[in-house]
Amino acid sequence: MYELVIIGGGPAGLAAAISAYDNGVKNLIIIEREDSLGGILNQCIHNGFGLQRFKESLTGPEYANRFIEGVLERNIPYKLNTTVLSLTKDKQITAINKTDGIFTITAKAVVLAMGCRERSKGALNISGTRPAGLYSAGTCQKYVNIKGYMPGKNVIILGSGDIGLIMARRMTLEGAKVHAVCELMPYSSGLKRNISQCLDDFNIPLLLSHTITEIEGKDRVSGVKIAKVDENKKPILSTEVHYDCDTVLFSVGLIPENELSKDAGVELSPKTKGAVVYENRETSVEGIFACGNVLQVHDLVDFVSEEAELTGKAVAEYIKNGEKARDVINATNGKNVSYVLPQKIDKNAEKYVKLFFRVNGSYKNAKITLKSGDKIILEKTKNIVVPGEMENLILPINLIKNLNDDIILNVEV
Amino acid sequence: MFDIAVIGAGVIGGTILRELTKYDLNVIMLEKESDVCMGQSKANSGIVHAGFDAIPKTNKAKFNKLGAEMMRDYCSQLGVKYLNNGSLVIAFEEEQLNTLHDLLKRGQENQIKDLSIIDSEELFKLEPNLSKKAIGALYAKSAGIVCPYELTIASIGNAMDNGAKLELNFEVSKITKTENGYVITSSNGKEIESKLIINCAGYGSQKIANLVGDFSFKIGARRGEYILLDRESKDFVSHTIFCTPTKRGKGILITQTVDGNILLGPTAEEIENNETITTSNGLNIIKDTASSMAQNVPFYNTITSFSGVRAYCDKHDFIIEESKVAKSFINVAGIESPGLTSAPSISKFVVEELVSKHFTLNENINFNGIRKPDYFFNRLSNEEKNELIKKDSTYGNIVCRCEKITEGEIIRAVKENPKATTIDGVKRRTRAGMGRCQGGFCQPRVAEIIANTLNLPLESITKSGGKSNIIIGRTK
Numbered sequence: 001m002y003e004l005v006i007i008g009g010g011p012a013g014l015a016a017a018i019s020a021y022d023n024g025v026k027n028l029i030i031i032e033r034e035d036s037l038g039g040i041l042n043q044c045i046h047n048g049f050g051l052q053r054f055k056e057s058l059t060g061p062e063y064a065n066r067f068i069e070g071v072l073e074r075n076i077p078y079k080l081n082t083t084v085l086s087l088t089k090d091k092q093i094t095a096i097n098k099t100d101g102i103f104t105i106t107a108k109a110v111v112l113a114m115g116c117r118e119r120s121k122g123a124l125n126i127s128g129t130r131p132a133g134l135y136s137a138g139t140c141q142k143y144v145n146i147k148g149y150m151p152g153k154n155v156i157i158l159g160s161g162d163i164g165l166i167m168a169r170r171m172t173l174e175g176a177k178v179h180a181v182c183e184l185m186p187y188s189s190g191l192k193r194n195i196s197q198c199l200d201d202f203n204i205p206l207l208l209s210h211t212i213t214e215i216e217g218k219d220r221v222s223g224v225k226i227a228k229v230d231e232n233k234k235p236i237l238s239t240e241v242h243y244d245c246d247t248v249l250f251s252v253g254l255i256p257e258n259e260l261s262k263d264a265g266v267e268l269s270p271k272t273k274g275a276v277v278y279e280n281r282e283t284s285v286e287g288i289f290a291c292g293n294v295l296q297v298h299d300l301v302d303f304v305s306e307e308a309e310l311t312g313k314a315v316a317e318y319i320k321n322g323e324k325a326r327d328v329i330n331a332t333n334g335k336n337v338s339y340v341l342p343q344k345i346d347k348n349a350e351k352y353v354k355l356f357f358r359v360n361g362s363y364k365n366a367k368i369t370l371k372s373g374d375k376i377i378l379e380k381t382k383n384i385v386v387p388g389e390m391e392n393l394i395l396p397i398n399l400i401k402n403l404n405d406d407i408i409l410n411v412e413v
Numbered sequence: 414m415f416d417i418a419v420i421g422a423g424v425i426g427g428t429i430l431r432e433l434t435k436y437d438l439n440v441i442m443l444e445k446e447s448d449v450c451m452g453q454s455k456a457n458s459g460i461v462h463a464g465f466d467a468i469p470k471t472n473k474a475k476f477n478k479l480g481a482e483m484m485r486d487y488c489s490q491l492g493v494k495y496l497n498n499g500s501l502v503i504a505f506e507e508e509q510l511n512t513l514h515d516l517l518k519r520g521q522e523n524q525i526k527d528l529s530i531i532d533s534e535e536l537f538k539l540e541p542n543l544s545k546k547a548i549g550a551l552y553a554k555s556a557g558i559v560c561p562y563e564l565t566i567a568s569i570g571n572a573m574d575n576g577a578k579l580e581l582n583f584e585v586s587k588i589t590k591t592e593n594g595y596v597i598t599s600s601n602g603k604e605i606e607s608k609l610i611i612n613c614a615g616y617g618s619q620k621i622a623n624l625v626g627d628f629s630f631k632i633g634a635r636r637g638e639y640i641l642l643d644r645e646s647k648d649f650v651s652h653t654i655f656c657t658p659t660k661r662g663k664g665i666l667i668t669q670t671v672d673g674n675i676l677l678g679p680t681a682e683e684i685e686n687n688e689t690i691t692t693s694n695g696l697n698i699i700k701d702t703a704s705s706m707a708q709n710v711p712f713y714n715t716i717t718s719f720s721g722v723r724a725y726c727d728k729h730d731f732i733i734e735e736s737k738v739a740k741s742f743i744n745v746a747g748i749e750s751p752g753l754t755s756a757p758s759i760s761k762f763v764v765e766e767l768v769s770k771h772f773t774l775n776e777n778i779n780f781n782g783i784r785k786p787d788y789f790f791n792r793l794s795n796e797e798k799n800e801l802i803k804k805d806s807t808y809g810n811i812v813c814r815c816e817k818i819t820e821g822e823i824i825r826a827v828k829e830n831p832k833a834t835t836i837d838g839v840k841r842r843t844r845a846g847m848g849r850c851q852g853g854f855c856q857p858r859v860a861e862i863i864a865n866t867l868n869l870p871l872e873s874i875t876k877s878g879g880k881s882n883i884i885i886g887r888t889k
Contacts, residue, residue, distance in 0.1 A: 033811065033814065081810060083811035083814060083817070085817065094795075096798075096802075096809055096811060096819075097809050097810070098802070098806035098807070098809035098810050099806070099809070100809075101798070101799040101802040101803065101809055102795045102798050102799055102802070102809075117849075117850045117853060117854065118850065118853050120716065120717070120849070120850055120851035120852075120853055121851065122641075122715070122716050122717030122718065122851040123715050123716060123717070123851075125640065125691070125693075125696050125715060125718045126691075127690065127691050127692045127693045127696070128690050128691065129688075129689075129690050130691075130719065131876070131881060132875065132876035132877070132881035132882060132883050133883075136850075136853045138853065139852075139853050139854075139856060139857065142857050143857055143884060144888055146857075147857055147861075147871075148887055148888050149871060149872075149884040149886070149887060149888065150884060150885050150886055150887065150888050151883065151884050151885065152884075152885055153885060174888050174889055175889060213693070218879070219875075219876075219877075219878075219879040219880040219881035220880055220881055220882065246885075262645075
C-alpha cells in the first residue's frame with residue numbers, strides 16, 4: 001500500500017512528486033511507461049522552455065532534467081517501462097512491465113499525470129489514399145530527434161499547433177523543404193513566438209483558412225490538394241491547388257489521455273476532455289487528483305509545473321487530513337470563452353485561485369469579466385487574446401469567501 | 414510440382430488452403446501483393462449474415478446458411494474473435510414493413526432459424542439509440558460478426574503450419590497447360606508447376622480465368638467506404654443494424670466490431686479499377702445515412718476512415734465449379750456478400766466435392782487445426798499472462814498503448830506464419846496501431862521491432878510493401 005501513486009513521469013508527474021514529497025509524503029512512487037523520466041520533453045530539443053519559471057531559455061531535456069534531479073535527490077522511487085493497465089475508484093492500480101509482469105498496487109491517493117496524445121489524421125476524414133509518409137507532428141519529431149531518421153524531404157504541414165510549427169523549423173534545418181503550413185481556422189492555435197521564429201524566419205508560408213482536401217499517392221504520399229475554406233470551414237473547391245510532397249505532418253490538436261480516468265469513474269469535462277476538478281485539482285473521485293496536460297492542454301510547461309506543484313501540495317494535505325468539507329461554487333465559461341478551469345471552487349480555499357481559460361476566437365481590446373449572479377465581481381482588459389494562448393484571472397481569497405452564486409467568465413469584445 | 418496452387422490470399426483462398434492441408438496434398442498459395450489479405454478481405458463489414466437475404470436455391474443461399482452455422486466453431490479453432498450479436502433490418506416507413514415480411518418469408522424458405530419481426534417498442538429495448546422514426550425490424554438472432562482479416566490471416570497461418578507454402582509478390586501473368594497440369598508464370602518471371610489450380614483471385618479472378626481461355630464470367634468492382642469509431646462508443650449499438658434493402662443492395666449499416674469499435678458503412682460506388690480511396694462525397698453519404706438511422710451518432714469519436722474494394726460478378730451468384738473450358742482449373746469467383754460468411758462452407762465444398770474428383774483425399778494425420786489460444790495476449794487471464802512474461806519478458810512491454818499490444822506479440826507476428834514484414838502487416842495481425850492514436854506513439858517502435866527481428870535496416874521497413882518506406886534516411 002502506497003500513500004501516493006503518480007501515473008506518468010513527465011513534467012506534471014515529476015513536479016507533483018517533488019511537491020508531495022516536500023510536503024510530507026514519503027511513501028510514494030512514479031510509474032512511467034517510457035524508458036526514461038521526462039515525458040514528451042525528451043523529444044523537444046528546441047529551446048524556449050523555462051522562461052517563466054527559471055527566467056532562462058532551456059531545451060526540453062534540460063528543463064526535464066531539473067525536475068528529474070529533484071526526484072533523484074529525494075530518492076523518490078519510480079518504475080520505468082511500466083504501463084498502467086487499469087485504475088479503479090478504490091485506487092487499485094494494475095500495471096505491467098518486463099520484470100514484475102502484471103501486478104496490482106493500492107494507494108491512498110493517485111495523481112493522474114498521463115499527458116496528452118495528438119489527434120490523428122484518421123480523425124479528420126480527409127479524402128484520398130492512405131499511403132506512407134503521413135505522420136503526426138509528434139511522431140515525426142520522435143523519428144528526427146530521438147531516432148535520428150528523416151521521414152521525408154518535401155513537406156506539407158496541416159495544422160498550426162505548436163508542434164507543427166516547431167517541426168516546420170526542425171525539418172527545414174534538417175534539409176527538408178516545407179512548402180506550406182495550412183490552418184483550417186482563420187488564426188493559428190500556436191504561440192505567437194513560434195509563428196515568428198519557426199515560420200517567418202524561414203519564409204515558410206502560413207495559409208490561414210486553408211485545409212487539405214485530398215491526399216494522393218499509392219505507396220508513398222506524392223502530393224496533396226489544398227483549398228481555401230469558407231466561413232463554415234467548408235472547402236471552396238474552385239480554390240484547390242495541388243502541391244507535390246513526400247511527407248504530410250498533422251498538427252491538429254492534442255487530446256488529454258484520460259482512458260484510465262474513465263476506468264476509475266472520474267467525471268470528465270466535454271470542453272477540456274480532462275477531469276472536472278476543484279481548485280486543488282482533486283477530481284470527482286475522492287483521492288484522485290489530476291494535473292498537467294491530462295487535465296488541460298497547456299501551452300507552456302512552466303504552467304504545467306506550477307499546476308503540478310499545487311496538486312502535490314493538495315495531495316499531501318489529503319493524505320494527512322483526509323477529504324475536506326467543501327462549500328462549492330461552480331465556475332463556467334460564458335461568452336467567447338471555450339472553457340474555464342478549475343470548474344469547482346471551494347469557498348474555504350486557503351489561497352487565491354488562478355482561473356485558467358481559453359477564448360474561442362482572436363479578439364482585440366478584450367474585456368474579461370467575471371460575473372457572480374448578475375454582478376460583475378472582477379474585470380480586466382487585454383489588448384489581444386487568442387485561442388492559442390491560455391489566459392488566467394486571479395480570484396483573491398476575500399472575493400472567493402464572499403461568493404454567493406456560481407461564477408461565469410465572459411470576454412466582451 | 415505442386416498438387417494444387419491456390420491463386421489469391423484472401424479469405425476464400427485462405428480457408429480453401431487450410432481445408433486442403435487436412436489431406437495429404439502438396440499445396441501452394443500465390444499472391445501478387447507483398448502480404449496476405451491485401452484485397453477485399455482486409456476492408457469489409459465483417460458480418461456473419463444470418464442468411465435470409467439470399468435468393469432461395471442459389472449458391473449464395475446454400476453456402477451462407479452452412480457457413481453461418483460453421484463460423485463459431487471455425488473461429489474458435491483458429492482463435493479468431495467471433496460474436497453472435499444478432500442483426501436488425503430496420504423499417505422506417507410502412508411499405509418497408511412489407512419488404513421485411515418478404516425477407517422473413519425468404520429466410521424461412523432458406524431454412525434460417527430464429528427470425529422474427531419485432532415492433533418499435535421491442536426494437537428500442539434492444540437498440541435505444543436508433544432513430545425514433547423506426548417502426549419495426551426483422552430480427553435475426555443467429556447473425557454475428559467476425560474480424561475478416563483475422564480470419565484470413567489465421568486460416569493461412571494455420572494452413573502454413575500444416576505444410577502449405579506461400580509465395581508472395583507473385584502476380585500471375587501466364588498460365589500454360591502441360592501434360593500433367595499447369596505452369597504458372599509470374600510477372601517477374603518466376604515459374605511454378607501445379608497439377609490443379611484454384612482461382613480465388615477476387616477482383617482479379619476474371620483476369621486469371623482469361624489466362625486459361627475461360628471467358629465465362631465478368632468481374633466488376635465497387636468501392637465501399639467506411640468510418641470507424643473509437644471503442645469508447647462501443648455500446649452505441651450492440652446488434653448489426655441494416656436499413657431495409659433496396660435494389661441497390663443492403664446499403665449502409667452500423668455495427669459493433671469484434672474488437673469493440675463501431676463501424677459505419679459501406680458506400681457502394683462503381684469503379685473502373687480497384688483503387689481504394691476515400692472521398693468526401695462517400696464519407697458524407699455515410700454520415701447522412703447513419704444520422705438518419707440513429708440519433709446522435711458519435712462521429713466525434715471517429716478514429717479513421719477507409720475504403721475497400723468489392724468484386725462483383727455478372728452472374729450475381731457465387732461461381733464455384735471446375736472451368737468448362739480448362740480441366741483441373743477451379744473457379745471460386747464472384748464471391749460477393751455473403752462471401753465472408755460462406756468462406757468455411759465454400760472451402761469445404763471445394764475440397765470435398767471438386768478437388769476430390771482429381772485427388773484421392775487421404776487424411777493428413779499430422780494436421781492440427783487449432784491455433785494457439787494465447788495468440789492474442791489481451792484475452793489471457795492475468796495468471797496466464799504472467800506465465801508468458803516469465804518465459805518471455807517481451808510480453809511485459811506494452812508497445813501500442815491504445816490497444817495494449819506487447820512487444821512479444823509483435824515479434825511473434827513477424828516470426829510466425831504468415832510472417833508480417835510491414836507496419837500494416839503487424840497492425841492487422843496484432844492490432845498495434847489500430848487504436849485511437851492510429852500508431853502515432855507506437856509506429857516508430859513497431860518499425861524498430863520489425864527491423865531488429867528481421868535484421869534489416871530501418872530504412873527498408875515499409876508501411877505496406879512496395880515503395881511505402883516510412884523513412885528516407887538518417888538526419889544530418
